[in-house]
Amino acid sequence: MKLTDEEKAMLDGREGKARRKAMELLVRYGEALGCENFVDTTNVAGVPGQSSVFLDNYYRDFEGGTDKIFSYFDLDSDELVAVHYYMGSRNYREELAETARLNAAAAR
Numbered sequence: 001m002k003l004t005d006e007e008k009a010m011l012d013g014r015e016g017k018a019r020r021k022a023m024e025l026l027v028r029y030g031e032a033l034g035c036e037n038f039v040d041t042t043n044v045a046g047v048p049g050q051s052s053v054f055l056d057n058y059y060r061d062f063e064g065g066t067d068k069i070f071s072y073f074d075l076d077s078d079e080l081v082a083v084h085y086y087m088g089s090r091n092y093r094e095e096l097a098e099t100a101r102l103n104a105a106a107a108r
Helices: 005-011 016-031 053-059 065-074 092-107
Strands: none
Touching: 005 016
């Protein structure tokens, strides 16, 4: 796929781990469908961080909690990505520290 410089930056992880994982998934979808490039849009269907009562209860006692749900089910990533604060105002330095903490705890 032909990517813009902005899309390449996201895919390379220069805009954070969560965006990198999301771009990896989108590129995989695009390549599977034979897409040449992405299109600009302001209207998408879906809810980031979708969950169910079952998943919330299942992951409640695991390190990572809803980050684990989002990582596995929304980003299709086996790697835990700290994303729970993307609705808030935390910065990338905090993202990196939080992701490192969660991955270290998951490795124990």
